[in-house]
Amino acid sequence: MRHLYLMRHAKAKQPSGDMTDHQRPLRKRGKRQAAAMAYVLQRWQALEGEIYVSTAVRTRETFDEIAVQLPEHTLVDQVHFDEDLYTFDDAGLQAWLKALPDEAERVLVIGHNPALHDLARWLDNTAPHSLPTGSVLHFTLSGTAWKSVEQGGAKLTECLTPEAVSYPLFKRLAPQPPKHKSDTASRICAMLEHQYQMIRALEPGVIAGVDPEFLHQYRVNLRRSRAVGESVHAITRVPGFKKMLKRLKHRAQATSDLRDIDVFLEDMGKTSPPLSSVTRKGLTQWLQASQRERHQTLCQQLNAPEYAEELEDWQRFIASDDVGKTLSKLTPKRIKAVLDERIARHDEDLAALSLDAQDAEFHELRKGVKRIRYLADLNLETPEPFLTELKHRQGLLGEYQDLCTRQTWLDAFSASPDNDPQQQQECTQWRASLEKPKLALRKKIVALKPFSNVTA
Structure with a gap:
């Protein structure tokens, strides 16, 4: 089984002055794109074979950003900067692919569109109809020598864009x-x-x-x-x-x-x-x-x-x-009427809460606060101090829930029959130690004042 990874260079600057296309460097966003894809390439084992990179500045810098993210890898020993990959012609890229040595089982190519995208569609017509900057496609070829690769001779198994890998990059779009x-x-x-x-x-x-x-x-x-x-x-x-x-x-x-x-x-x-x-x-x-x-x-x-x-x-x-x-x-009046009902219910639940109450009672209180929060958000006339207090209570109750959730997962791990008894014992002890911060949060929650004392 052979593996081929096609990566388009990350976002580059437009040429200015006497700068040639070959000299175009990455934008700051491009550097973030390349850095985000480093983990993907590692997870896909794309860096375990040969790496071929176009000699253009933007492709070199794409490789450099990936290498920086993975200092434990000696990627410089695997990389080949190839002038033939500075091409926008898929026929030339097909010829290059067929000339790869047979011993190369995993090959990562960092190159350019439209050649890369046209090659991808030639290999497997189910490939995406576009290949944005920084994107990577993973193809498998079943026991075929590189020189024998024909149209439709590969299968696309994975494809990712930087915007699907990094939330900060996604957020911009x-x-x-x-x-x-x-x-x-x-x-x-x-x-x-x-x-x-x-x-x-x-x-x-x-x-x-x-x-x-x-x-x-x-x-x-x-x-x-x-x-x-x-x-x-x-x-x-x-x-x-x-x-x-x-x-x-x-x-x-x-x-x-x-x-x-x-x-x-x-x-x-x-x-x-x-x-x-x-x-x-x-x-x-x-x-x-x-x-x-x-x-x-x-x-x-x-x-x-x-x-x-x-x-x-x-x-x-x-x-x-x-x-x-x-x-x-x-109307704000109708919203406030229902809001007042929920606040009164919350105050009753809070008053009935004690330090030895069940975890479920604290969780129900948290759900009630969330319902109040979203209802209050519907009304532009809701006072800011009240919203601030809501967020504070949500924070306390959220922390409490996180500790309970952690205990639940530790219980599940400890109950697994495949785990080592020593590991189970340590996790059980850790689970018990979480009762102390839970008690501290319980005290803070029980000490909260009724919402009726906060202007709403």
């Missing part, structure tokens, strides 16, 4: 938030439409699974859409709204475990848990295996036809005349 609208109905409709556009735009990054921030933002927009919808539904009834909100809830819940694992792994990378190196490694590998399993399941769901149909139904629903007419009846 992401759908822009709606401009401020004074009337409540227009503002809510614009908010829901923007969240829908964000959900769809984030999907490639979620599927790529490289930057966990894509999943986080995807989850946030799903949950915000549902929360806004529930807030509206609490004020006024819209036919069919409940069914739509149930679908959004189902989609958001499908991301919960994967997001929790992402956060746990990220925290373990930043802190030093009270574990031996062996146990830490064992726990990390177990979490990563769980992460891969859940990511695969999520990708299957996102690629299923019914998923797209559900979201398209949601978009049509929020743009419908029925929803528009119902939202037009919303």
Whole structure:
């Protein structure tokens, strides 16, 4: 099995003055693109074979940025700068490919469009119809000598763009938030439409699974859409709204475990848990295996036809005349009336809370605060001090939930029969030690004043 990786150089500057095309350097964005793709190339094992790079400045700098990100690799020993790759003609690139030595089983090419893209389509006509800067395509060729490669003789197995790998790069091209609208109905409709556009735009990054921030933002927009919808539904009834909100809830819940694992792994990378190196490694590998399993399941769901149909139904629903007419009846007064009811309910739940209450009671309080927060966001007249207090309470209750979630995963690891008893014991001890910070948060939460004391 042979592997061919085609990478287009990252974003370059336009020529100026007497600069030739060959001399064009990378833009700052291009350098970020190349750096983001380094991990992808490593994960795809694209750097384990021969690396061929065009002699143009922009392709050389693309390689340099990749090499900087992976200092443990001696990529300079594998790279070949080839003048023949400074071409925009796919026929020349095909001839170059067929002249590769047979011992080269993995080949990474960093070159130029349109030659690279035309070659990709020649190898496999299912290749994307465009190849943006910094993108990489991975082809496999079954037991064929390079000189024997013919049209359609390869299979595209993976393709990624920098904007699907790095959330900061994606953010620059992401759908822009709606401009401020004074009337409540227009503002809510614009908010829901923007969240829908964000959900769809984030999907490639979620599927790529490289930057966990894509999943986080995807989850946030799903949950915000549902929360806004529930807030509206609490004020006024819209036919069919409940069914739509149930679908959004189902989609958001499908991301919960994967997001929790992402956060746990990220925290373990930043802190030093009270574990031996062996146990830490064992726990990390177990979490990563769980992460891969859940990511695969999520990708299957996102690629299923019914998923797209559900979201398209949601978009049509929020743009419908029925929803528009119902939202037009919303007034700050009606929003505040429901908000006051939720605040009163929260204050009752808070008063009933004690230090020895079950974790579930704290979680329910957190859900109530979130419902208040999203409802308050619908009303432009909500005082800023009240919103600040809401965010503070969400933060405390969110920290508490994170600790409980961590304990849940440690319980699951400890209960696994395949794990070493010593590792299980260390994780059980770590789980018990988390009760101390949980108690500290419990005290802060129980000591919170009723919302009725905060101007709303």
